[in-house]
Amino acid sequence: MITIDFLADHIDVIPTLAQWFRAQWPDYFADWSQEDMEQDFREDASRERLPIRLVAFVAGELAGTIILRTREERRLADYQPELGGLYVRESHRRQGVGAELVREGMSLARTLGYSAVYATTVAAAGILERLGWEFVKTIVHEDGENSLYCCNL
Numbered sequence: 001m002i003t004i005d006f007l008a009d010h011i012d013v014i015p016t017l018a019q020w021f022r023a024q025w026p027d028y029f030a031d032w033s034q035e036d037m038e039q040d041f042r043e044d045a046s047r048e049r050l051p052i053r054l055v056a057f058v059a060g061e062l063a064g065t066i067i068l069r070t071r072e073e074r075r076l077a078d079y080q081p082e083l084g085g086l087y088v089r090e091s092h093r094r095q096g097v098g099a100e101l102v103r104e105g106m107s108l109a110r111t112l113g114y115s116a117v118y119a120t121t122v123a124a125a126g127i128l129e130r131l132g133w134e135f136v137k138t139i140v141h142e143d144g145e146n147s148l149y150c151c152n153l
């Protein structure tokens with residue numbers, strides 16, 4: 001059974017999230033200390049104001065995370081807010097945890113009064129499309145291409 005909660009209610013998992021993110025994105029976090037990363041996660045531990053990070057548990061075990069946040073990139077400033085920072089622990093993948101995190105993120109955005117939510121991804125395109133998101137355009141980055149998706153809430 002999958003449970004999704006606010007990170008704010010489970011701040012003890014922050015060191016584990018930091019380790020997972022460093023292992024998944026070593027280049028991006030190369031210059032960050034463990035304390036830097038934990039501080040960054042602590043800033044996402046809100047229930048009412050963006051950024052708000054959610055965490056997933058399967059049978060009581062931490063399994064994944066997603067964040068609803070304001071997009072920082074200026075050229076994408078019109079596509080707010082975004083669901084990002086999606087990660088599911090390897091041992092728990094392909095069991096629907098990622099889809100459940102996206103669904104809860106959409107529900108959170110709706111509760112906060114947003115009429116649409118956006119995401120840029122390659123890996124989660126299938127999840128988004130099955131949940132009714134629409135492809136907007138391709139975004140070219142230094143390190144490759146991503147697809148920008150929109151979901152009207």
Ligand SMILES: CC(C)(COP(=O)(O)OP(=O)(O)OC[C@H]1O[C@@H](n2cnc3c(N)ncnc32)[C@H](O)[C@@H]1OP(=O)(O)O)[C@@H](O)C(=O)NCCC(=O)NCCS
Nearest residue numbers: 086087088092093094095096097098099121123124126127
């Ligand atoms: C991308 C990621 C979050 C997906 O998480 P997940 O929990 O595996 O997601 P889901 O289980 O909901 O869906 C993943 C796939 O498993 C399939 N699946 C879901 N439940 C399944 C089941 N019971 N049996 C078989 N397949 C299943 C889904 O159809 C989906 O297929 P697709 O990739 O072809 O669309 C995860 O792979 C991850 O953390 N990757 C590394 C970090 C990353 O790339 N993050 C995304 C940045 S945008």
